[in-house]
Amino acid sequence: MTITEEALQGKGEGKSKGREKIFTNISPVYDVLNDALSLGLHRLWKRRVVSLTECKRGDKALDVCCGSGDLAFLLAKKVGASGEVSALDFSANMLSYALQRSVAKSLFQYTYFDEKPRDDGGGDEGGSGTIRWIHGDALDLPFEDCSFDCVTIGYGLRNVEDRAKCLREVHRVLKPNKRAVILDFNSPKEEGPPAARGNTRRRAGIINRFRNFCLDAFVVPAATLCGLREEYAYLKPSIADYPDGSTLVTLSMEDARFTQAEFQEIAGGLMGALVLRK
Ligand SMILES: C/C(=C\Cc1cc(O)c2ccccc2c1O)CCC[C@H](C)CCC[C@H](C)CCCC(C)C
Ligand SMILES: C[S@@+](CC[C@H](N)C(=O)[O-])C[C@H]1O[C@@H](n2cnc3c(N)ncnc32)[C@H](O)[C@@H]1O
Secondary structure, three states: OOOOHHHOOOHHHHHHHHHHHHHHHHOOOOHHHHHHHHHOOOHHHHHHHHHHHOOOOEEEEEEOOOOOOHHHHHHHHHOOOOOOOEEOOOOOHHHHHHHHHHHHHHHHHHOOOOOOOOOOOOOOOOOEEEEEEEOOOOOOOOOOOOOOOEEEEEOOHHHHOOHHHHHHHHHHHHHEEEEEEOOOOOOOOOOOOOOOOOHHHHHHHHHHHOOOOOHHHHHHHHHHHHOOOHHHOOOHHHHOOOOOOOHHHHHHHHHOOOEEEEEEHHHHHHHEEEEEOO
């Protein structure tokens, strides 16, 4: 069974182990390939996610499926020194890269700026908030109910074994009337009566075909050069298996009991942000 087959069709523990293996294997090149293959645009998409959270200085933020920490670092700037970020992932390797980046960032701040850390307007005078890196499972968050002022998931909901359970956990740990924002690839569905949905179906087809062309022509070949063909080949079927925006909205409201849910397309429809309020 290939690593993709294990991750998508494995039974129980096997599926989870298969997915963990993918992210552990890609962790050394994850950031570099994301920057190269999205021409750095993924950073803008993540900034958009953090601004959609409405989180502010002094808040307590949670980044689930944090990986190498992109969203956690952005949240730390946003909440400032008086705030706090918890960043959780089930891959120890990904977390070790996040920690290395965290150390490098704090060294850089003090090495190049002899005065207090530069405030780029995102955080307090005193720089970024503290980040707690936690080795844990998105399906069983180790936090009390109503712990956080905002929650983010960047390219994680598609990868967890039980998306509804993950959404319920996010709802549980979020404070009332606060926001969770979930970023991932957009996977518009092309079915539906042709007459009623001509343009929508056509646009969905264009988005899906363009994305899959990029995955086949650039992403997987580049990953193959790094010896990670299988791991990146997982992207296409995992995106195809991911619900479209309206289905994610329905799942968030009806199963996870969010009071508000909205799906916002990003990057011309290639990506999407699910914006939820408890
Ligand atoms: C940050 C991005 C993807 C994160 C990501 C998520 C996963 O589930 C993976 C699973 C297995 C391996 C890797 C990942 C993974 O990296 C999005 C940007 C990086 C993408 C790899 C590049 C996608 C390119 C788009 C299809 C086309 C972009 C066109 C743009 C105009 C440049
Ligand atoms: C594509 S990476 C996203 C990393 C980061 N959020 C970003 O935006 O770049 C997906 C991450 O989800 C983590 N992950 C997948 N399933 C998980 C689970 N059940 N619990 C915790 N982390 C999980 C993986 O280990 C991986 O680091």
